[in-house]
Amino acid sequence: MALGGDGTTLAALRAAAPAGCPVLGMACGSLGALTAVTAERVDEALDRVSRGDWTERRLPALARDGDEVMAINDLVLVRAGAGQVLVEVKVDGEPFIRLVGDGLVAGTSLGSTAYTLAAGGPMLAPGRLRDGADPAGAARRLCPPLVTGPASRIEILLDPGHGGARLELDGQVHDDLSPLQPLSLALRLEDDFATLVSLDEHEPLIAGLRRRRILIDSPRLLAGDDREASASATS
Numbered sequence: 001m002a003l004g005g006d007g008t009t010l011a012a013l014r015a016a017a018p019a020g021c022p023v024l025g026m027a028c029g030s031l032g033a034l035t036a037v038t039a040e041r042v043d044e045a046l047d048r049v050s051r052g053d054w055t056e057r058r059l060p061a062l063a064r065d066g067d068e069v070m071a072i073n074d075l076v077l078v079r080a081g082a083g084q085v086l087v088e089v090k091v092d093g094e095p096f097i098r099l100v101g102d103g104l105v106a107g108t109s110l111g112s113t114a115y116t117l118a119a120g121g122p123m124l125a126p127g128r129l130r131d132g133a134d135p136a137g138a139a140r141r142l143c144p145p146l147v148t149g150p151a152s153r154i155e156i157l158l159d160p161g162h163g164g165a166r167l168e169l170d171g172q173v174h175d176d177l178s179p180l181q182p183l184s185l186a187l188r189l190e191d192d193f194a195t196l197v198s199l200d201e202h203e204p205l206i207a208g209l210r211r212r213r214i215l216i217d218s219p220r221l222l223a224g225d226d227r228e229a230s231a232s233a234t235s
Helices: 006-019 039-050 137-141 205-211 219-234
Strands: 002-004 025-027 055-064 068-071 074-079 085-091 094-101 103-108 131-136 146-148 154-159 165-169 172-177 183-198
Touching (some): 006 025, 006 183, 068 103
Antiparallel strands (some): 055 183, 074 103, 103 131, 154 183
16 A cells, blocks of 8 residues: 555556556545545455455556566656756667756656646647656657557667766766766566555546646636626626
8 A cells, every 4th residue: 555646656557566566556646647546445445355346457567678667657868967968869779869958757648647747748648558658858759659550669878978877767976977977768667566455436636637737728718717607696
């Protein structure tokens, strides 16, 4: 059981997956994308789990060649100093882009609505498993977000430059990369890596994003709604 928020649940999923243990996420605040219920309903939730009244929600993960699982949500390569990093990306052996900038975000479909979306990447609706890579910072103008198929292999070569860089996995710093020390990663998508407990009350992805105002309507339309509501109240 993970008691906290989505970050806590991600950490629990990474720890529990090798043992094949499902994770029940309980939110201390508002519900997120991974938490099934709020903490106030802990007794009810545990009773349901003990009765077997729950379903599995299988989650994929980004894995490094050699079967080392890297991230359920997203993998981030980001500069650590004042300089920029150089990144080269290949897809299935074909060169995609070389860029100099703040870094790169590679996310699963689950992670597409987190850091990946904030960096300008596409939101991937639930469905067929996919993963994406997005440049961060100024390089976003030169390189479009990339969405690959579930069987694709993404190769990333990072030159940290003179300032060094960080490797972050699911929002946590995993490694500090020394200046001028290249890093090579070959990533693939591993299906059904972790198991999340669902109580069949899981909020639809888009509904949750709208509730948390990650997705929001055009200000012009919202202003029109306010005018109509004000006119109705006056009448």
